[in-house]
Amino acid sequence: MVADPLRILDCSPITDGAAAVILAPLDLAKKISKKPVVKIIGSGHATDTIALHSRKDLTEIKSTERAAKIAYEMASKSPDEIHLAEVHDCFTIAEICVIEALGFAEKGKGGPATEHGMTTLGGKIPVNTSGGLKSKGHPVGATGVAQAIEITKQLRGEAGERQVKNAKVGLTQNMGGSGGSSLVHIMEVV
Amino acid sequence: MSSPRYWRGIPQRYRLEAGKCRKCGKIYFPPRLICDECKSREFEKVNLPKEGKILxxxxxxxAPSQCTDQAPYAMGIVELSAGSTGKDGVKILSQIADCDFDKLEIGMPVRIEFRKIYQEGEAGIICYGYKCVPV
Structure with a gap:
């Protein structure tokens, strides 16, 4: 037990790691890339208080909710048009709150939905096919870019055994300060 | 946390000094420069009440390295009673000391006491602050 009710496997291990992506204007990307090009179609950033005791509700991650709204609007997509997502599951409860904030599950239903397989490979919305922070490790500075890499691999159909079938639109959600700041990106293969 | 940084928080840590927005009345603990409700920059100092309940x-x-000698220990978010501030629901994060873990429950009344928080570094500088204890 680390802090009730979180046990050791509920907590992401802080690890070493590195990640990098190449960003380019779409025309140039199409010219130089030998692989399918993935385009960022939505991007949202929002903040909340860092102090947990200052938040109205501890079971909501408002910054993710606001960031997602901005990104969905920019991308003209709704949560049910997203084929897979990489989210910041620093602790078990974080993923549950995040999938609710992203609109994949109703408020208070993220836990049961996960138990019933909604977020597994082959589920309605596969979440963290990379393993996420808990299973892949959490190299704090590299975690967000690593999410973009996993989505890119999936959208290109290069994810091997963990490939999500017909994945065309993916989402990444990253946060810091226990949800004090959140970023949501939506990507599409072109 | 370094001692100078810790000491800058003494008004809050020792006396529970909070900032109350002169315009809309929202209370911030610790105090802040701009009210996130009405964007006012004018605050008055208020001392928070010393009683509340566990939320x-x-x-x-x-535990983090400075607190390993105290583990296991309880931490909670406590909602303070209105008291002299005239505002319900100011919340603080605090260790809940001198308690039986099995008897802790949400809604339990607590009072705030001046306590030793931890000893810092090799010099053993003692940092004081507040902790809650069940009434």
Missing amino acids: TYTIIRV
Whole structure:
């Protein structure tokens, strides 16, 4: 037990790691890339208080909710048009709150939905096919870019055994300060 | 946390000094420069009441390095009573000391006491602050 009710496997291990992506204007990307090009179609950033005791509700991650709204609007997509997502599951409860904030599950239903397989490979919305922070490790500075890499691999159909079938639109959600700041990106293969 | 940084927080840590927005009345603990409700920059100093109730809590079993000698210990979010501030619901994060973990529950009344928080570094500088204890 680390802090009730979180046990050791509920907590992401802080690890070493590195990640990098190449960003380019779409025309140039199409010219130089030998692989399918993935385009960022939505991007949202929002903040909340860092102090947990200052938040109205501890079971909501408002910054993710606001960031997602901005990104969905920019991308003209709704949560049910997203084929897979990489989210910041620093602790078990974080993923549950995040999938609710992203609109994949109703408020208070993220836990049961996960138990019933909604977020597994082959589920309605596969979440963290990379393993996420808990299973892949959490190299704090590299975690967000690593999410973009996993989505890119999936959208290109290069994810091997963990490939999500017909994945065309993916989402990444990253946060810091226990949800004090959140970023949501939506990507599409072109 | 370095001692100078800790000491800058003494008004809050020792006396529970909070900032109350002169315009809309929202209370911030710790105090801040701009009200996130009405964007006012004018605050008055208020001392928070020393009683409240537990809103939520956990038992820390793997503690940060400065607190390992105290583990396991309870941490909670406590909602303070209105008292002289005239505002209900100011919340603070605090260790809940001198308690039986099995008897802790949400809604339990607590009072705030001046306590030793931890000893810092090799010099053993003692940092004081507030902790809650069940009434």
